[in-house]
Amino acid sequence: xxxxxxxxxxxxxxxxxxxxxxxxxxxxxxxxxxxxxxxxxxxxxxxxxxxxxxxxxxxxxxxxxxxxxxxxxxxxxxxxxxxxxxxxxxxxxxxxxxxxxxxxxxxxxxxxxxxxxxxxxxxxxxxxxxxxxxxxxxxxxxxxxxxxxxxxxxxxxxxxxxxxxxxxxxxxxxxxxxxxxxxxxxxxxxxxxxxxxxxxxxxxxxxxxxxxxxxxxxxxxxxxxxxxxxxxxxxxxxxxxxxxxxxxxxxxxxxxx
Numbered sequence: 369x370x371x372x373x374x375x376x377x378x379x380x381x382x383x384x385x386x387x388x389x390x391x392x393x394x395x396x397x398x399x400x401x402x403x404x405x406x407x408x409x410x411x412x413x414x415x416x417x418x419x420x421x422x423x424x425x426x427x428x429x430x431x432x433x434x435x436x437x438x439x440x441x442x443x444x445x446x447x448x449x450x451x452x453x454x455x456x457x458x459x460x461x462x463x464x465x466x467x468x469x470x471x472x473x474x475x476x477x478x479x480x481x482x483x484x485x486x487x488x489x490x491x492x493x494x495x496x497x498x499x500x501x502x503x504x505x506x507x508x509x510x511x512x513x514x515x516x517x518x519x520x521x522x523x524x525x526x527x528x529x530x531x532x533x534x535x536x537x538x539x540x541x542x543x544x545x546x547x548x549x550x551x552x553x554x555x556x557x558x559x560x561x562x563x564x565x566x567x568x569x570x571x572x573x574x575x576x577x578x579x580x581x582x583x584x585x586x587x588x589x590x591x592x593x594x595x596x597x598x599x600x601x602x603x604x605x606x607x608x609x610x611x612x613x614x615x616x617x618x619x620x621x622x623x624x625x
Contacts, residue, residue, distance in 0.1 A: 375580040379605045383622040393613065394600060394621055401470035402463065402604075402625050410492040414461055417488050417519055421451045428507045447483065447511060456485040456549070460606065463625065464547065464575070467609075468493035471573060473544035478502065479531045479560065480550020480577075484512035490547070491521045500543075502527045502534045531556075535563045542569050549577040554584030561592050568612055579608040593620055 386403065389395045424447040431443060456464075464486055468476065474496045478487055481503035490499045501524060503509040509528045516524050527534050531551065546564055551557060557576065564574065579589040589608045593601035599618050600611040604625045 371583050371586070372580050375586065376605065379580075379603070379622060380624075383603075383605075383624045385624055389621060389623070391600070391616070391619060391621070393611075393616060394602065394619075394623075397470065397602075398623060401466050402623065404466055404470075408462075408465070408469075410465065411462060413492055413519065414458070414465070414485075414489060417515065418451070418455075418458060418461075418485070420515065420518070421455070421483055421485075422448055424448050424451075426511075428511060430508055431505045451483060451485075455483060461485050461489045465489040465493050467573070467575070468497065468545055471545065471571070472496075473573070474498060475541070475543050476500070476545040476547070477543045477567070478547045478549065479534075480548065481512050481526060482508060482549070484515055486547055486549055487512065487516070487524055487526075488519070488521060490545070491516075491524050497523055499524045500527060500534075500538075501525070502529065502531055504528070504530045531560060532563075535560065535567075539563075539566050541567060542572070543567050544569075544572055546572070546574045547577070548574065552578055552581045552585060554582065554586075554588035557585065558588040558591055561588075561595075565595075565597060570612055570614055572612055574610050576608040576610075578606070579603070580605065 386395060386398045389398055426447050427444055429443050430445055468490050476490050476499045478490060478499060478501040481487055481501040487499055487501045491497055506528050509526055513526050548560060578585060580586055592610060597612055598610045599613050599616045601620045602609040603622045
């Protein structure tokens with residue numbers, strides 16, 4: 369927590385808004401996507417999905433395959449409590465929706481389904497969207513799948529396996545967007561990134577959640593943005609976002625969202 373507090377102070381000191389961005393690509397992303405105030409019709413679906421999870425007091429036994437929870441001390445948890453304490457916040461869910469929509473992403477990968485908040489946002493982002501989402505905990509995967517069915521989200525394939533197992537079996541498939549929202553271990557996150565370089569193309573984007581979760585997660589993020597294949601990198605504090613646009617000079621941005 370001390371690391372996060374210190375990192376936030378530094379972020380607030382260094383971060384800029386749209387007026388400090390001189391890259392046309394990043395300026396467009398900030399003004400037309402990050403700062404987009406449009407009330408999209410599918411936001412209502414996201415809201416209804418979230419409300420359903422909030423009312424769900426069923427209990428599941430969750431197995432953590434990553435760093436584990438800082439909130440929960442026992443594996444048995446209410447769905448509603450998981451939403452409240454560990455679920456993606458609604459503003460971030462809408463932002464993920466907008467990023468996928470703005471970049472016209474079609475084939476997408478999410479590592480860390482949890483209750484499916486991010487998955488749902490990606491699923492609804494555009495008419496051509498198709499989402500592969502990976503969740504190692506079978507009980508959590510079952511809950512998410514039930515809600516996908518309930519809300520008629522037919523463009524999602526849920527893979528109940530570890531991140532490594534999925535990556536190894538799908539090394540030849542390319543993704544327009546990859547959202548890494550699980551594990552929170554720096555060394556493993558860096559390994560996922562290095563492995564997933566086989567799955568990206570010039571227009572791909574990878575989004576990393578919780579880059580200031582711990583010192584080792586921040587070190588992993590610093591190694592990722594230093595990689596020669598990464599040209600554009602954006603630090604929003606909560607998320608780290610990288611692009612591979614060969615036509616663009618390498619540049620790092622710290623943006624308030």
